[in-house]
Amino acid sequence: METKEFLIYLLVMAGSTYLIRAIPFAAIRKKIKNTFINSFLYYIPYTVLAAMTFPSALYATGNIISASVGLAAAILVSLKNKNLTLVAVTACVAVFLTELLLQLL
Amino acid sequence: MNSIANTYFRGVKAGIPIGLGYLSVSFSFGIMAVSMGFHLWQAVLISMTTLTSAGQLSGIHTMMFPAQYAEMLISQMTINVRYSFMSIALSQKTDQKFKGIWRLLLGFFMTDEIFAVASTEKNVTRSFFLGLSTTPYFGWALGTLLGALLGNILPTMLMNALCIAIYAMFVAIIVPQTKEEKPLLLIVGISILLSSAFTYLPYLKEVSAGLAISICAIAAAVFGAVFFPKKQDEEDA
Structure with a gap:
């Protein structure tokens, strides 16, 4: 080109x-006064992120098993802790360990 | 002055996880662009001027064909229309000084993740927003550069592990909030159900990813706004 x-x-x-x-x-x-529009705007970030995450995230890593484990880890940790970095790092480690385990099997 | 610096650095701190996530995502963009025949400077320039994942990915595919400028415009608009909704949403939460030229300048940084974190603030100031955007912006550019430079060097398992980071971050934004608001669980559930339909069902899966995300998100948010409207005072609380 x-x-x-x-x-x-x-x-x-x-x-x-x-x-x-x-x-x-x-x-x-x-300031928008309309309750419908305000509610819509309030929900939009969550629905965007949800649609971007599922099901795409299941195919983000080498295989669907390690991705599922990583996502499960992310959900579990974020139920207890809001720290974004902690959740991200835990998920990465979970994926890495799962792939390691899968290779050994 | 001091408080402006403080707010800026509070923003920088809030942006670090986004920056780390972007580093890994743009890394794969860098690898992909170079493998498709783009120069390193082109890959980095795309990331520094466009700052979006789905749009850039679709964009470099369009660029493979000569002179598809209208196609480029239409696909970018559909993929990125969600940013308009985010901009309108955030326009309701900015402080009084964050207007006019500042919005034109800083609006450039309106990504999904920057928006999501910014909207957890009660009053978004210019310095916080700029701080919040700093690490993600450079993370996105640096990741592209590194991916273009050394994509083939890192072991695959490490790359795979890094790819989950951005999604884990999304989970960490959604999940804690669903604990506090039960209807939100149903609303994001609908969004997930729809996006699964667009991924797996015949005909629906032909729809481009960016457009599909917009449709799912809008439909689920409309459902939420109709059945679980947020009271004004509730939102300010």
């Missing part, structure tokens, strides 16, 4: 991604 074509593509990709983020952010200045 020529550099010029790459740069046009990049402009379209980065430009549209930027505008779709920044324009609504800058344009909405008032």
Whole structure:
């Protein structure tokens, strides 16, 4: 691919991604009073993250078993502890150990 | 001044897990881009200007074909439309000084994870938001660079383990909140059910991942807003 074509593509990709983020952010200045809209906006981050995580996360590692163990570990730890780093590290270790175990079997 | 620095660093601290997660995710993006024939500088430049996972992944695939600019625009819009909802949601939680040009500048950093952590704040200030965005931004760029440089060197098992990090972080954002609000469990359950349908069912699985996520998230959130509306004062509490 020529550099010029790459740069046009990049402009379209980065430009549209930027505008779709920044324009609504800058344009909405008032507090929204509508309960429906507020509730919808409150739930959106959780539903986005849930849809992104399941089932994609099951295929994120080498195999579905290690991924399931990693996710189970993440759910268990996050029930007790809100620390994002701790949960992430525990899940990684769980996946690593599971894959190690699977190789030994 | 001192308190601005304090808030900034509080944001930086909150952003560290996101940055670590991004490091591993963008690492795989770097590997993929180079293996598809992109130069190292191109991979890093994409990450530094676009800062999104699903969009970039779809974008480099589109770039494999000559002059598909309209296709690029349409796919990016559908994949990224969720950011508009996040921006509108966060616009309701910013403090008084966080407006106008600041929103145009800092809106660039509105990713799923930065948004999710920012929205746990009662009042989002500019310095907190900038602090929160700092580590993820550089983590995303650095991970891409490292992936492009040494993707083939790290052992596969280590790479596999790192790939779960970003999802574990999502889990850690959702799960503690469902303990406090039972309806939320049902609402995210619906979102998961729909996204499973888009993954496994015929016809539905043809829908692009980005669009599918938007549909699932919007449908589940509408369900939540209809059956479990949040009272205004409850939300401010």
